Amino acid sequence: MEPHPLKILLQSQLASDSLAVLHLPYVLPTLSPQHLLPSPHLQKWIARLNSLIHSKDPGARWAGLVLATKTSVLSKSIMMEHAQSWIGAALPLLSKSEPAPNLKAAIRLLLHIFSAANDIPEFQRQLATPNVPKFSLALVALAEKPESNDLKLLALETLAELIPLYPTLHKSLYGSLTTLCLRHLSGSAPKPTTVTLLSATSRLYAVLPVTGGKVGAANLWRKGIDETLTFAWAAFVALRTTFPFDARLQPSRQQPPSRDDSLLSVPLSVDRLRSAVRILCDLLRFTTSRPLQVPVGPLAKFCQILLSCTPDEKKEGHVDPTIRTMEEAVIPELWKLGAELLGGLLICTRQHMTPNVARFAAIIVFHLERPLTPAQRIPLLQVLTPALTLPHTLHHPILPTRITKALLSILSVLLPSQPEAQSDVGTSGSKSRKGKKRAREYDGDEVFKISNDMMCPSLADGEMVMAALDALRLVLRNPYVSPASHSVACRVLLSLNLALPLLPPSHVSVDLNMHTRLLSTIQAMCLELGAGTPSAMSKSLGLVMHELRDGLGTSDSPAEASPQRFLDVLLHPRAPPLVRSLPHVETLSLFRAEEATEEVEVREALHIGAIGPPSRPSAEEPQGVNRASTPPPSRPLYRDTAAATAFPTRPASSALSSRLRDDAPSSAPIQSPKTVSSARETASLTTGTISQTPAAVASASSDARPPPRSSPERPEVAHVVMPMEEDEDNEEIPSIDMGSDSE
Structure with a gap:
């Protein structure tokens, strides 16, 4: 029979204090x-713990306290039996x-x-009531001791957990606890308050209203909100001394105390x-059992003032240049x-912030359209996501389109850059024999280039791109996004879905997991954009199965589109079919030749183009005349680095561009409808077809497609001739005169 584990530990590991x-x-x-079930060795174990706790050696006392904590976690019955003796031994140590x-x-x-x-009420009456106030003191x-920061943080965190459990016992300590918190929350300069100390003290200050009981907790909470908001206004006014006085700053009449330096x-004001x-x-x-009245108006007004600050204004008269620069x-x-603060307010109040969302969205878009660093864009993008997840959709005719364009300009860093894309097309289309030989001789030399920059050279760039994708996924669900912007967004996502699998993770970011996160997010967005009726989703079956295989569709949240739900719609369709026939994949407006005028304007405004020269139908050719039977090759979108100077550039690989052109699907071009009778027809002709584009093309990029079938309900198709370049390898071999005397 094997010996009991406690017996082995007592005889070997715990035989002496040093061991x-x-x-x-x-x-x-x-x-x-x-191991702590009733046994003959359990009493010996408890006796050994008590001897270690009461030992004269500090190390042995530490070992005994740690073992007693572990024993209490593993066995509640043992803790209840020996809690009084352990409290009597541990509590006096805090004052020594x-x-x-x-x-x-x-x-x-x-x-x-x-x-x-x-x-357990009896435990509270006998042990907690007399000992908890002593423990808190x-x-x-x-x-309050400045010696050890770690010990100070542990004391503050323990108080924050203990006060909600025993609020009545801490009612007499409300004044001393408030003084302790305000001492650490009053700001520090030139060295600011550490993040850990600020977080622990703020948590403790936020739970102090529970000491007022069920009735007084709401009053103490509202008092804390008002006093903190007044303190914040005073700190903000101290940071705007060189800017013109704004009448909106009326709530802050009290100025902070002046300093000699x-x-x-x-x-100091920034830390405050x-x-x-x-x-x-x-x-x-x-949280409390009684309802609270949240001052949404004053808090929203303060958030608006903070987000609306710009360095453009300047106070008239003499201004200290040093203070102005700071x-x-x-x-x-x-x-x-x-x-x-706006993110916390949106999460707390939810639908009560709906009247203010449009104003905040306009301010955020204004900043996103300016050349900012990734670290400055990340907070704005992160707060945009909860603003778009409110129960009520952003009902505005312009803001959703502006948000989409701003997010696409951020995501353009993932597209190939213009110079190498143009050089790649120019090399493949050159008719010079010497130029072609040079291109073939150095084909693949991009492998030896060491100057290629990453798409996201820093962690902040990757976080910015991920935040932009999360916001774009929500804003594309808004029906007020213009069809042209929606079409360009779908084409950008399609290009990224085709290009990212061909790139190594080290070429995307310094974080190798960023490649997988980007690809999974973009594939999920393409799947959501390609969702529709079962007949339309059948073209996206490959992407649905790919999502299910990778386990990306396990979320049951209504805000996230689950591939499992898409597969259920495919297997058990419940939606009625459309009256009109759906357009084929070959007729979708995917390429530059089929763009409408609005799409061209949006793409050029975002400095996003397509590889290769544009082709437009000739003015003298009537529409509907088939001028060529060969469709133009598909071209991935690229980024114009000469105009988009606010974002880091990334040279594109010529081999990658060639592979994308070879693997991308081709289709017969059509001319997008220019005029429609109503906005609903425009959405059905443009938005409805483009929203199915990424998933449909991504899933069927390598499949052969049948020629488009004519349908009386489809718009008239105009075929465009692409200029066919003659290759030197296909030149006609000259005839040989057999009767000639020359050798």
Whole structure:
């Protein structure tokens, strides 16, 4: 019979105090709930723990406290039986000059004891009621000591977890706890408050209203919101001394105290504003049993002021250039704080923010259309996603289109750049024998180029692209997006879906996982855009099965399109079929030759083009005349690097461009309808067909397609002749005169 595990641990690893400290990393993962079941060795184990806790060696006391915490986690019955003795040994250690590891172990043991047995009334009456206030006072004393930052953070986090469990016992400590929090949240300069200390203190300040009880908690919460908002207005006004006075700043009549050193006023005000925004976000996550009245108007007004700051305005008269430069430099930080507060407000209030969404969306788009760095765009893009997920759609005739264009300009960094794309076409279409030999001799030399930049050279660029994709996925569901912008967005996603699988992960970003995240997100967007009736989704079956194979469609959230749901529609169609016949894949407006005038204007405004010269139907040729039977090859979109200077450029590989042109599907061009009788007809002719483009073409890119069948309900087709270039390899061989005397 094998010996009991506790017996082995007691005889070997815990035989002495020094061995207990040495073998503690081995003992902790070895213990399990089965080892602490009733047995003859259990009492010996408890006796050994008590001896370690009361030992004169600090290391042995630390080992005993850690083992007692582990035992309490694994067995609640043992904890209830020995909680009184462990509390009596650990609580006095907090007021003694113990090493920091011993104090941390004692705090963790006491917190687990008081939180795990909160559901037992007798335990609360005998142990929690007399000992919890003492424990909280000891934690407040530890948090006020400046020696150890880690111990201070642990004390603040423990108080934030303990106060909601025992709110009545902390009612008398409300004043001292508030003073402790405000001491750390009043700002610091020139060194700002650390992020960890700010987060822990803000969490503690946000849970203090529970000490007022069910009735007074709402009043304390509203008081905290008002005082924090006033403090934030004062800090913001201190950052706008060199800007014209705005009448919207009337709520802030109280100015912050002046300082002798004016160079420290700006860092101090920024730190105060950062603390105020964090407190407001934590207070918005406050939960109570009674309803709360959220001041949506003042909070939304403050967010609007923060996001509307620009460095263009200047105060008349003499202005200190140093202060002016410092205040202009912190404007991106004001945008970030405004976006953070707006995100918390949108998540908390949801539909109550619907009247303000259009105003905030216009401000965000205004900033996204300007040349900003990726770090400055990320907060704006991240707050745009919750704004678009509100229950009510953004009902605006212009904003969804502007958002789509701004997001496409960000995603254009993933497209090939213009110079190499043009050189690739020029090389393949050249008629010079010497030029062709040179191209063939150096074919594939892009492998040896070491100057190729990544699509996302930094982690911030990759995060910006992912945030833009998330926002684009939501805005394309808006019916107010113009058909031309929707068509260009679908074509960009189609080009990315074709190009990304051919690129190595190291060419996309320094983070090798970024390639997989980008590809999965784009494929899911293409699948959603290609969804429709079962007859239309049948063309996207390959993409649906690809999504199911990779396990990307397991989400049950209504906001996320699940491929499992698409497959269910294919197998069990419930929607009635369309009265008119659907256009074939060959008639979809995918290429530059079939673009409408509006699509050309949108694409050129975004500095996105197609490889190869454009081809338009001749003016003297009547429409509907078949001038050529060979359709033009499909061309992936590229990025115009000469005009898009706000984003990093990336040279495109000529071999990759050639492979894309060979693998991309080809189709017979059509002329897009120029005029329609109503907006509904325009959406059915343009948006309806283009929304099915990415998935349909991506799934059937390698399949042979049958020629388009004529349908009386389809628009009239105009065939366009592409100029056919004569290749030197296909030149006619001259005849040989057999009767000639020459050799």
